Structures are given as structure tokens and as C-alpha cells.
Amino acid sequence: MGPMSDGSSDQRSDLELLQSVIGRTPGAWQTFFKRHERLILACLRRVYTRYHVPLTQEQLEDLVGMVCLDLVRGDYKKLRKYDAERGYRLSSWVGLIATNIAHDVLRRRGPPHTSTDDEDSPLAELQSSLPDPLEVLNHKERVEILADAVKHLTPTDQEFIRLYYQEQRSPEEIAEASGVSVNTVYSRKNKVRGKLVKLVRTLTRADQLRQE
């Protein structure tokens, strides 16, 4: 957000700040939000990451808005319910509210987004040099050995192929979400496929050695 402090420089305790928010002291809500902003964002992102659901900046902002609304609606009805005597921290409570909202939204969401694939991607060269092990395997074997190979990729590469193959996102969407060019997405796809081919060769070879 803007140039305001992150709320940590405000010397009020959580409870004092909460009382100021409920009492509508000017600026108190903004300080309260800034103090918990990182936690709210972390909770929302953690839930989406946990269930492998891509989260755009706009969706994240929508979720933050929902958390804020939940906290302030009905003249701070929810915030008024917090009782420090119950044995848990205000921040934990705010975090759980954000976590619950992310779960609720995920449960309500529709089917995964699908899009057309890359008609013009420069895959022709790669396709002409498909690896032998994958060519000779039948479809079921190919899927199984590729699944095994995918598990050996780095988390970053796994995330990429999840977006591209599992979510079937278009290169344009991936480019926008990752802040790179569409050409970089194509190049990345080829690199990741190349790594998979090498992994499949290694895994197949290891399997052959085991059988010998």
C-alpha cells in the first residue's frame, strides 16, 4: 500500500488498538489493518498454495477486501467479539478469519479455468527429436514414467508445468502472472520438457540396471 507506516511503529498494544478501532478513533482502523496486513496476505497465499490454486493479484485483492469486510461489518461486530481473556492472540484470531475465508472461497469456486493451447508455439523442432524411451513406451507407461520424472523437477519447474499442463493456462496468462514475456514462457516450456526427457532417460536407465 501507500506511504503509511506498517502499523508496527504504533506503540499501542493490540488490545488498545482494537479499542480505538471499535471507538472509531480516526486512523485506528488503517493502523489495525497495516499491523495485520502481512499476516492476512500470508494466510490467503498459504491456503491457495496448499491446494495448488493459482492466485492473481486481483483475486488476492478481492480476498483481502473480503477479510476487511468481515472484520468491520455490522459496526465491527466480529472485532467486538474478541476477548483477550480467552487465551489466544488477536493476530492468531485475525489470521484464522483470513484462513477460513480463503477456504470458503475455494469451496465455492467453479471448475478450473481452461483455455486454448498454443497454436503457434515453436515446438516443431522439439517434436522432431522426441526421446527414444518415450517413443517406445505405450501411453500408460509413458504417463507413469513422466509422473515419476515430474516429481524430480525443481519446485519452480513443477509450478510451471502445473500451470501449463494441469491448469491448462495459456502462455499469455502465464506470462502475465509471472511478469515475463510470452516468448519466455515458450522457451521455459521447451527447457522443462528437455529436463523431463533427460530425467526419463535417467530413470529408464536406472530401471534397466535394476532389472539386470
Place this chain on the structure above:
Amino acid sequence: MTQREDKIDLALREACELALRSPELPLPSGADPEDEVLLRLLDGGLPSAEARALSQQVEASPYARERLMTLTEALGDADARAPTSVVNPFDDRVLAGASSPARLSFLWARGSLRYLWGTLEPHSLVAVPVATRSGTFRRPQEETSFFDFAHRIDNIDVVIQIERGRDDRLDVQLTFNGDQARLERLRVTLADRRGSLLDSQPVEKGRTRFAALEPHPHELLITSAQRELGRVRLDVHAG
């Protein structure tokens, strides 16, 4: 399968399903421990015997277990000042001057406008004098329903003013400051959040104003010679 896809691509799609299958989103059930109990377990507010018993209860409840795990990790992220790739406060994006829309979120309740959060901060949060029969008192700004924000779009300074107008409607004014020749070509288009056009005005004398808006979400699109310069999203929620 498109022309450019081969059997490896096809196999990869299925392989991804096998290798990267997401954990199933747990559903709440009547047997889940209450949220408050989870929080007390997390923050150590339970006697040890009770905590042990409850830990077993949490283990048996996927819904409670998943949320407790997420919350524990997120608290760690926030406390550790994790890299922005994890928590990504909006500050970084705004300071980097990215072209994402500015976003301002308000609560409209009991005829009053309250600023919730956004990618910009209100210019000032000050008490504003309000005339009454018995004199003048200083009402907190969050109840006076006037907010102004400084923004910058394509090297043009913009002041966005939002206030409660007559009959429980909103007035929005944008004031631009920059090179005069550029300002003359500016236009601001108002749409609802579904993208339906509501109004479009040229910027005259560095200013444009939309009056009597319904207290619902809106989007302002700023263009110059039909080129988009920026967007401002106004989320107004009833509460």
C-alpha cells in the same frame, strides 16, 4: 489436442494429474473442534493434558488440521518478515510503479463511507469541523465520508477525491496535474465492475467529476487518445 501438441504433451497432462495432485480441500463437519479451541491450542492457552487431548482431536479432523497448519505457517511468514514473494505486501507493487489498477475499498454503512483498505493511502485522516445548531464539533474523518488520495498515472499526478453526496450517493472527482498538452487529451470513463459503460468525460481544466454514483463498485479508466493510461477501482461494499 492441438496440431502442435504431441503424445508427450498429452502424456504430460495426465502425468501432472498423477504427480501434482492437489490435496483435497477438507469440508467442515460437526465433529470439528471450535475455532476458539484451535486458537488456544496454537497460542498455548490450554492446560497440557487438555492440549494433548485436543491435539489428537485436531489430528482426526482434516478441516481443523489443515487450517491450523496454514495458520501456523502464515504466522511464521509474517513474523519472519518473509520475502515479498511469499507475503507480497501491496506496497512493493505500488512503489515499483506497476501498471495494475489502483484499488480503493470502502464500506458504505448507515449512510456513511468508511475507507477499508487499498493500494493508496488517504491523504489525511483528520477531524473535520461540522456545523451543528449548538456550534461546531470535530467529527472523525472516517464518519465524514470525504477522502482524497494522491496517485500518479503515466507521469501525471492525479488527486482522487471521493465523498458522500446528496441522497446517499457518491461524488468522485479527479484532478490532474502535468503537462498541459497531455492533459487536454485525457478522458475518464466510468464503468460498473461488470464493465458496463456508465459515463465518459473529457478532462477539462485538469479536472473531471462524476456525481451521484450509486454506492456500488465502479471502475475509472483514464485514457489519452484512446490509449489506456491507468485504472482506478472503487470497491464500495454495503455493510
